[in-house]
Amino acid sequence: MKLATYSDGSRDGQLVVVSRDLRVAHFATGIATRLQQVLDDWNFLSPQLQDLSVTLHQGKARHAFPFEPRQCMAPLPRAYQRADASAYLPHLERLRRAHGATIPASATAGPLIHHGGSDDFLGPWQDAWFGSADWGIDFGAALAVITGDVAMGADAAQGLDGVRLLMLANDWSLRELVPAEQALGFGCVQSKPAAAFGPVAVTPDELGPAWQGGRVHLTLQSAVNGRTVGLNEAGPEMHFHFGALIAHLTRTRNLRAGAIIGSGTVSNQDTGKGFGCIAERRAVAQVEAAEPGAPAAPWLAIGDTVRLEMLGRDGLSVFGAIAQRVAGPQADTPPRATTGPA
Amino acid sequence: MKLATYSDGSRDGQLVVVSRDLRVAHFATGIATRLQQVLDDWNFLSPQLQDLSVTLHQGKARHAFPFEPRQCMAPLPRAYQRADASAYLPHLERLRRAHGATIPASATAGPLIHHGGSDDFLGPWQDAWFGSADWGIDFGAALAVITGDVAMGADAAQGLDGVRLLMLANDWSLRELVPAEQALGFGCVQSKPAAAFGPVAVTPDELGPAWQGGRVHLTLQSAVNGRTVGLNEAGPEMHFHFGALIAHLTRTRNLRAGAIIGSGTVSNQDTGKGFGCIAERRAVAQVEAAEPGAPAAPWLAIGDTVRLEMLGRDGLSVFGAIAQRVAGPQADTPPRATTGPA
Numbered sequence: 121m122k123l124a125t126y127s128d129g130s131r132d133g134q135l136v137v138v139s140r141d142l143r144v145a146h147f148a149t150g151i152a153t154r155l156q157q158v159l160d161d162w163n164f165l166s167p168q169l170q171d172l173s174v175t176l177h178q179g180k181a182r183h184a185f186p187f188e189p190r191q192c193m194a195p196l197p198r199a200y201q202r203a204d205a206s207a208y209l210p211h212l213e214r215l216r217r218a219h220g221a222t223i224p225a226s227a228t229a230g231p232l233i234h235h236g237g238s239d240d241f242l243g244p245w246q247d248a249w250f251g252s253a254d255w256g257i258d259f260g261a262a263l264a265v266i267t268g269d270v271a272m273g274a275d276a277a278q279g280l281d282g283v284r285l286l287m288l289a290n291d292w293s294l295r296e297l298v299p300a301e302q303a304l305g306f307g308c309v310q311s312k313p314a315a316a317f318g319p320v321a322v323t324p325d326e327l328g329p330a331w332q333g334g335r336v337h338l339t340l341q342s343a344v345n346g347r348t349v350g351l352n353e354a355g356p357e358m359h360f361h362f363g364a365l366i367a368h369l370t371r372t373r374n375l376r377a378g379a380i381i382g383s384g385t386v387s388n389q390d391t392g393k394g395f396g397c398i399a400e401r402r403a404v405a406q407v408e409a410a411e412p413g414a415p416a417a418p419w420l421a422i423g424d425t426v427r428l429e430m431l432g433r434d435g436l437s438v439f440g441a442i443a444q445r446v447a448g449p450q451a452d453t454p455p456r457a458t459t460g461p462a
Numbered sequence: 463m464k465l466a467t468y469s470d471g472s473r474d475g476q477l478v479v480v481s482r483d484l485r486v487a488h489f490a491t492g493i494a495t496r497l498q499q500v501l502d503d504w505n506f507l508s509p510q511l512q513d514l515s516v517t518l519h520q521g522k523a524r525h526a527f528p529f530e531p532r533q534c535m536a537p538l539p540r541a542y543q544r545a546d547a548s549a550y551l552p553h554l555e556r557l558r559r560a561h562g563a564t565i566p567a568s569a570t571a572g573p574l575i576h577h578g579g580s581d582d583f584l585g586p587w588q589d590a591w592f593g594s595a596d597w598g599i600d601f602g603a604a605l606a607v608i609t610g611d612v613a614m615g616a617d618a619a620q621g622l623d624g625v626r627l628l629m630l631a632n633d634w635s636l637r638e639l640v641p642a643e644q645a646l647g648f649g650c651v652q653s654k655p656a657a658a659f660g661p662v663a664v665t666p667d668e669l670g671p672a673w674q675g676g677r678v679h680l681t682l683q684s685a686v687n688g689r690t691v692g693l694n695e696a697g698p699e700m701h702f703h704f705g706a707l708i709a710h711l712t713r714t715r716n717l718r719a720g721a722i723i724g725s726g727t728v729s730n731q732d733t734g735k736g737f738g739c740i741a742e743r744r745a746v747a748q749v750e751a752a753e754p755g756a757p758a759a760p761w762l763a764i765g766d767t768v769r770l771e772m773l774g775r776d777g778l779s780v781f782g783a784i785a786q787r788v789a790g791p792q793a794d795t796p797p798r799a800t801t802g803p804a
Contacts, residue, residue, distance in 0.1 A: 131502055131718075160473055198718060200540040200581035203651065234648045235577035239542035239718040251615060251714065273593060294714060306576045307649020309545065313714040372593065372636060372655040376473075376540060376581040 121173045122320040125193045133193045145187040159377040194241035195321035201379035202238035207360045211387035218403035231360040234307045242316035247447035256296030257420040261342045261396030262289040264382040270375040279366030288318030288439035319440030334361030343427040350394035352386045422448040463515045464662040467535045475535045487529040501719040536583035537663035544580035546724035549702045553729035560745035573702040576649045584658035589789035598638030599762040603684045603738030604631040606724040612717040621708030630660030630781035661782030676703030685769040692736035694728045764790040
């Protein structure tokens with residue numbers, strides 16, 4: 121089942137059920153108006169949405185309409201919890217190396233996770249607005265899960281049982297603001313602005329055999345200004361799977377329905393697969409550069425576009441595309457047109 | 463106006479309006495059922511609650527009932543955003559010194575803030591359950607504000623305008639889990655379990671002249687097992703006021719209605735005022751100890767009780783008391799009775 125949230129001017133939008141091929145949709149009115157409602161009462165409401173999804177695929181839904189990703193807010197426009205991991209070690213390694221540090225032994229023993237803001241997510245086609253182009257604007261191609269209630273002390277298997285939905289995420293970072301915040305040892309706040317999420321959240325069964333061991337075994341495509349910068353395998357190199365991330369979080373607390381847990385930037389050891397963020401590309405270029413101190417690849421500029429998408433083994437877009445423009449006060453050129461959905 | 467949330471078995475509870483002396487209350491049914499609803503539509507709903515509050519104080523509310531803090535959940539049982547500062551420098555200094563570090567210059571230039579979990583807050587009389595007494599269980603006497611919508615780029619004055627409600631908080635920490643998490647530079651996750659909040663959230667006008675310059679100029683009383691451990695002045699030594707904390711957060715993002723911003727442990731340079739957490743008491747004792755390496759004051763044990771309260775200049779409890787028992791699996795004595803509200 122695929123679920124989306126249509127913008128209707130309200131804070132939480134309107135829940136819609138979307139067909140597997142993302143061509144048609146149907147308002148879930150009569151079952152639930154908001155996704156959080158469904159998460160709060162999953163066992164009662166999700167079978168009803170599932171029934172509507174079946175009817176929609178049979179072409180029998182009475183008020184189906186063409187699905188328009190540009191109408192979407194984030195599937196959960198705001199959430200009661202968000203925690204992001206750095207579950208792909210090549211990403212972690214490259215970023216630490218760029219700052220002259222090696223990865224601490226403790227970082228491979230348990231996952232690195234930090235809480236993040238969750239009151240103001242961006243929709244998949246919404247501009248990402250930044251106050252200055254000097255902040256080191258970077259995208260981050262990532263996956264995330266939305267959980268049900270998971271009790272304190274859950275193990276990785278119980279954590280995995282708590283996964284209700286999966287999403288595609290663009291985890292924006294302001295890289296030039298990171299070092300000052302990390303030096304304080306309190307984690308990142310200003311350097312982690314509002315994240316964006318793909319048009320639809322999907323139940324794990326939508327992934328078929330690609331959902332295995334708490335990992336998504338598919339390729340995440342990242343493009344900047346229409347040029348591919350990453351074709352990263354999200355499965356094999358996810359060092360801590362989603363169940364393990366959830367277990368780490370629940371060591372000392374409950375997780376409640378609607379918590380979003382992010383994977384961090386999807387990354388591969390093989391640099392030939394490209395990168396899910398600019399920071400890794402810069403870090404690798406730095407190492408490969410004949411002359412140390414050679415000018416690094418630039419961060420994103422106001423007006424740049426970022427497009428993230430993941431195709432299933434059937435060739436269909438799993439989550440729909442995230443296609444955002446970098447916006448900011450220094451924009452002196454008109455907004456570039458973003459490319460349409462596949 | 464004072465607002466509380468009665469437990470009714472639902473995730474968000476039932477909104478009640480409470481009298482200034484915390485003696486009587488009235489369900490807000492007909493206006494709003496949940497506090498988040500009011501925050502989402504503050505300008506329309508808060509005047510209606512204010513009218514009900516006036517009627518309640520006139521003794522004319524038709525279905526008033528005695529207010530019972532034990533029935534309360536946190537005023538916002540879950541929130542879309544939580545960020546906690548370390549706004550009192552003596553607290554920061556003592557904790558850093560305990561770990562052999564001095565306070566970095568950058569920590570006084572801007573506030574230290576980290577995101578925290580917000581999907582599962584504890585009520586004021588709810589046991590705080592911990593998986594192990596070896597985790598360095600500590601309370602944290604703090605204040606917090608709930609904001610309305612505050613736009614990106616707000617300054618401190620605009621941040622202050624965004625304050626809708628104030629709360630008393632018990633910001634639990636697991637001190638023995640902190641060093642390992644801080645070494646990773648990603649902030650605290652496992653070491654910051656669910657926080658608790660006092661029975662009522664209050665509009666700033668309830669504080670009268672004690673609310674000044676974004677600070678609460680009143681004394682925060684902390685007691686462990688019935689013995690006072692802190693009588694801390696919350697006003698003058700709050701280095702960054704709430705408006706400044708909000709401005710720091712909004713540098714790169716919007717804050718949306720219902721965001722909770724915490725002050726961190728209230729603390730004074732004068733050790734004669736005692737402490738709002740065990741960690742500071744230990745740190746000061748360490749410095750004062752004739753013999754280095756003398757055994758430190760213990761962390762909280764399973765069965766211990768913590769009581770936090772703040773009285774107004776009229777002698778009335780502003781927020782009601784937080785009175786929690788430390789619970790855990792190793793409990794081999796029956797729960798101690800907690801003391802009743804003032």
